[in-house]
Amino acid sequence: MSDTFDLVVVGGGPGGYSAALYAASAGLSVALVEKDRLGGTCLNRGCIPAKAFLETAAVHRHVAHAAEFGIETSSPSVNFAVTQERKRKIVDGLVGGIAGMCKARKVTVFNGSGSLRPGRRVHVTHPDGTTADIEGRFVLLAAGSVPRTIPGFERGGPIMTSDEVLDLNDVPQRIAVIGGGAIGCEFASTFADLGATVTLLEGLPKILPGLDADVANVVVKSFKHKGIDIRTGVKVTGHSPNGAGTVVHLDGADDLEVDAVVVSVGRRPYADELGLEATLVTVDSRGFVEVNEYCQTSDEGVYAIGDLINTPQLAHVAYAEAVMVIKHLLGEDPIPVDYQRVPWAIYCHPEVAWAGPGEDQAKADGLDVIVGKHPFKYNSRAQILGETEGMVKVIALRNADGKAGQVIGVHMVGPWVTEQLAGGYLAVNWEATVEEVAAFIQPHPSLSELFGETMLSMTGRSFNG
Numbered sequence: 001m002s003d004t005f006d007l008v009v010v011g012g013g014p015g016g017y018s019a020a021l022y023a024a025s026a027g028l029s030v031a032l033v034e035k036d037r038l039g040g041t042c043l044n045r046g047c048i049p050a051k052a053f054l055e056t057a058a059v060h061r062h063v064a065h066a067a068e069f070g071i072e073t074s075s076p077s078v079n080f081a082v083t084q085e086r087k088r089k090i091v092d093g094l095v096g097g098i099a100g101m102c103k104a105r106k107v108t109v110f111n112g113s114g115s116l117r118p119g120r121r122v123h124v125t126h127p128d129g130t131t132a133d134i135e136g137r138f139v140l141l142a143a144g145s146v147p148r149t150i151p152g153f154e155r156g157g158p159i160m161t162s163d164e165v166l167d168l169n170d171v172p173q174r175i176a177v178i179g180g181g182a183i184g185c186e187f188a189s190t191f192a193d194l195g196a197t198v199t200l201l202e203g204l205p206k207i208l209p210g211l212d213a214d215v216a217n218v219v220v221k222s223f224k225h226k227g228i229d230i231r232t233g234v235k236v237t238g239h240s241p242n243g244a245g246t247v248v249h250l251d252g253a254d255d256l257e258v259d260a261v262v263v264s265v266g267r268r269p270y271a272d273e274l275g276l277e278a279t280l281v282t283v284d285s286r287g288f289v290e291v292n293e294y295c296q297t298s299d300e301g302v303y304a305i306g307d308l309i310n311t312p313q314l315a316h317v318a319y320a321e322a323v324m325v326i327k328h329l330l331g332e333d334p335i336p337v338d339y340q341r342v343p344w345a346i347y348c349h350p351e352v353a354w355a356g357p358g359e360d361q362a363k364a365d366g367l368d369v370i371v372g373k374h375p376f377k378y379n380s381r382a383q384i385l386g387e388t389e390g391m392v393k394v395i396a397l398r399n400a401d402g403k404a405g406q407v408i409g410v411h412m413v414g415p416w417v418t419e420q421l422a423g424g425y426l427a428v429n430w431e432a433t434v435e436e437v438a439a440f441i442q443p444h445p446s447l448s449e450l451f452g453e454t455m456l457s458m459t460g461r462s463f464n465g
């Protein structure tokens with residue numbers, strides 16, 4: 001005999017728990033299967049702890065520059081064990097909050113590994129070896145992803161992925177970060193601001209590939225100012241532990257001696273233990289579960305979302321997919337997620353945020369565009385904060401009369417831009433025009449004024465720049 005629910009969710013990360021809670025709020029009976037802790041990678045080993053470290057780095061940076069504000073202090077030092085404990089308290093509190101919401105909404109939580117069986121049955125193996133079988137009218141797979149590794153850099157000792165680096169109790173003096181994408185740049189920024197000597201190794205010609213060139217250039221300049229050694233177009237071939245740390249071997253370049261290596265080369269979908277070979281669910285050559293625009297798999301009644309499918313690996317995208325799936329299985333005819341317009345955020349210093357294509361991408365797509373951009377260095381709030389690096393850049397279609405029309409991309413780099421993107425995201429997704437957005441009032445003094453001023457300048461008239 002098996003327990004039967006309206007919905008069985010496999011995976012308790014952002015996509016899984018949000019789907020479970022949203023479905024329960026719609027009156028469905030829900031089971032949520034999670035083998036580890038509720039919150040998944042994002043809450044326990046990803047977004048939240050990483051940003052907690054970044055905030056510690058920001059505090060260290062502020063204290064180091066306190067004299068510029070007339071605050072006399074001694075040189076700051078880092079007690080990273082305290083940082084780690086603070087991170088744990090934040091994570092534990094949020095995990096407990098999810099558990100509390102599940103209990104309040106009568107979501108039945110199964111602690112164990114879930115694997116799919118024919119007929120929308122899920123076999124649960126608990127940590128103590130006991131098992132349970134549950135069945136759903138619908139099943140949602142949200143098992144997430146795990147860090148990718150590279151040959152010759154297996155985890156252990158000085159070699160870490162994002163999972164291990166977030167458990168450090170001290171700051172290594174010399175760090176090599178392999179991978180110049182979003183996660184790699186966040187770690188490089190964090191440890192550089194905490195006083196470590198950081199070398200960022202990227203195999204491609206530039207870090208943050210795919211990012212708007214103007215925005216990426218600001219990050220590169222800032223990183224170099226921090227003392228981060230950026231090496232692009234390099235290939236790591238292995239490493240040789242030397243007791244205190246290890247020596248990283250580079251193809252055609254001198255060896256690099258460091259105390260720790262952070263391997264940050266992306267994540268792979270975690271479909272390995274879901275038992276999909278016994279079902280009609282199909283998996284592509286890269287390990288992603290194949291779905292249609294409503295996240296339906298090829299097995300009737302079975303959906304998949306989040307890092308398990310080939311969509312942007314962002315927690316907020318998983319949230320959106322979760323809501324869409326629940327609406328779809330309820331027969332509410334939802335609008336599919338538009339993955340070309342989702343909000344992106346990179347929390348390095350300076351921060352980066354964007355929605356829609358950058359200038360180069362828009363032109364490569366054959367679009368006739370007008371570009372507007374303004375730097376933060378003239379913004380009064382940025383000067384007050386002492387954070388003047390960066391810019392706001394807007395990409396709009398050119399109207400037949402030659403003027404800027406529909407806003408298709410908003411790209412930002414600078415202070416707190418991850419909190420400022422909302423206006424740009426709405427402009428892109430509401431298909432607003434430059435004239436329409438320019439008419440809105442921005443508060444003064446504020447960082448968000450720069451977004452409004454950039455729009456205003458694109459109308460052909462402005463009072464700044």
